[in-house]
Amino acid sequence: MSDMQDIIESARRAAEACAGLEPRAMAKVLADAGLIGVLASEAAGGLGLPISAAAAVLAATEAQLLGFPLLESMLAARVLPEALAAEVVGGDKLVTIAWGGDASHGSVTRAHGAAGADLLLCADGAAGRCLALAGAEVTEEPDLDLERPSFRVKVAGGEPIAPAAWAALLADAQLLRAAECLGAAETSMEAAIAHISGRKQFGRVLVGMQALRFDLARHKLALESARVTLNKALVQQGDSHAALVARSTVGEAAPFIIEGAIQLHGGMGFTWDVPLHRRLRRVRNACAQLDVFGARQALMAELLA
């Protein structure tokens, strides 16, 4: 367990060190800390750890607003051929994943950090595709995320990724994204507690007011309910029901908690300089990937079965 604490602490420090760096420099920092290869096989220079370890790392890096597609890199390094994976794990090749669109339509979207990356993974029907980005047409798309700009990419060529491997990657991506969301939510809640613990109004410290304490109690309930279901899904990997539940709880809880933290900050929460809006922007993007609506549809189908 203390090993895990060490990894989380080094993730936090590495993400902090990445602030202001170019993507290739970030990749080196993250690779040196062993973070890109958390999931990759030992043969590829990775640690071969279970997905729960990657989740803990991503919760910590998300709290620091890391501007690097670490989640994508971790998953790609697990699915790529060994030699290529080793280059990704070592921080020598940059990779990202397009979460929108399909190769068969000619272009894919929502590829964080595709400009300047070397490799791209994307959907190709039920399978996946991996292609080199050199010479590809890459256009920035309007997006909420301020640290991880999103790109549209024209797709040509590339190697197929087997449907089973691609499906597993997509499912794990949702759980890891959920872990990021909870990291962001928890940090935001802590910031709100710190803010109202220091600020005086009406001659008293705000944290003493029951209305605000009750708000935070609701945020804590949402956070822990999401966490306990996400942990279950991470431990019981491959349990599709547990994953649907986790997507649903996290997809509701994370924006609820961060929106609430902004509210508790008052006017400060609405400023550009206070980074809560950055977390909210990223979490809103993440919600598209968690797809609470789709998760509930699937749960209802189970109920009707």
Next chain:
Amino acid sequence: MPAVNANLEGEDYARASREWLLANLPDQWRLDAVDRVPPTLEESKAFEAKLAAAGLAGMTWPVAYGGHGRSMREHMLANREIGRLPVPESVNSIGKELAGPIIMAVASEEQKQRWLPNILNMSEIWCQGFSEPEAGSDLAGLRTRAVRDGKDWRITGQKIWTSGGWRAQRCLLLARTGSLEDRHKGLAMFAIKLDQPGVTVRTIKQITGVPEFCEVFYDNALVEEQDVLGGEKDGWPAAVKVLEVERATNRMYRAWRIENELRHLVRACMGDARLRDIVQESHFAQRLAAIQVDVDVLKAYVESVVEDLANGESIGGRGSLMKLHWSEAHQRLAALALELLDKAAQPPSPEIAAALRRFRAIYLYSRAATIYAGTSQIQMGIIADRILRLPRGA
């Protein structure tokens, strides 16, 4: 006689428990039965005594006290099976879920042997005497007095919201031995016999129409020396610790019972010509799925608590998170059920009528869930104070 499942473990134990329930639970008692006839008090007592003998009550209680010496994990498995079937509520749940654990933690050996087996064999039904007209959420304002009478004690005062007081033989009573200024100190616990001249029990009609809870008047009522629990000073503080854990572990079947209700609702809707289409529309489908998520959240909490207790870890204030969650989730399910069932084809089929009967009762009864055992506001206070440890901010 050993329990039917005594030699089995894990899922085999769970399966045997389920089979016993299916074989022994009368169809007409099932909460989802179309031709439901609820058991009488005497029938419930006889059934629950059989249930305990079969290894499905007092799972974790030591064999020496009529229990089955099972682990917390097995306790959860048995409760899962109990929850999955629409078994009527226990008429001695205060005895099994509240008094029992407190007795186990604070009572003397002689008291344990005298009381615990009688809870499981249903010869003694317990109720709980904590709340008073002037002390609801704030038990420190308790006024009922206990004064020495030689070696014995005499109780004078009034208790209220005493669930099942009318059918109980014994009450786990909290009374003041010191002065009102002592607040939480100077409270002692008594296992008082209710069948005596100084005790008057009056039922109060609830919003469900059922006179289930009671007010109980004590006028110089006797508690013999042997019925003081855990000593004059130490009993209540020890009980408070038990109650914190119990908030997370009591009625462990709850998540699976709410799921049983959800499935009953969906089944009833799918059997109705009008509801079959309505229930599959996005609006209702999403809300029903959200209830399934509520159920799974509760299961995940329960599993984490059982795991942590098995590993000897503290569960902190998790019981407050769980109680706040399930009480509101149950209310959401009941309201959604009525919203749906009221759109059924008219006149309602027997199946819809049965579902309406069940969910109307749950709708009204579940109003209490956010009030009893610490209101939602009390739970939020606990979460703010003891889990988040927010400063007081004076």
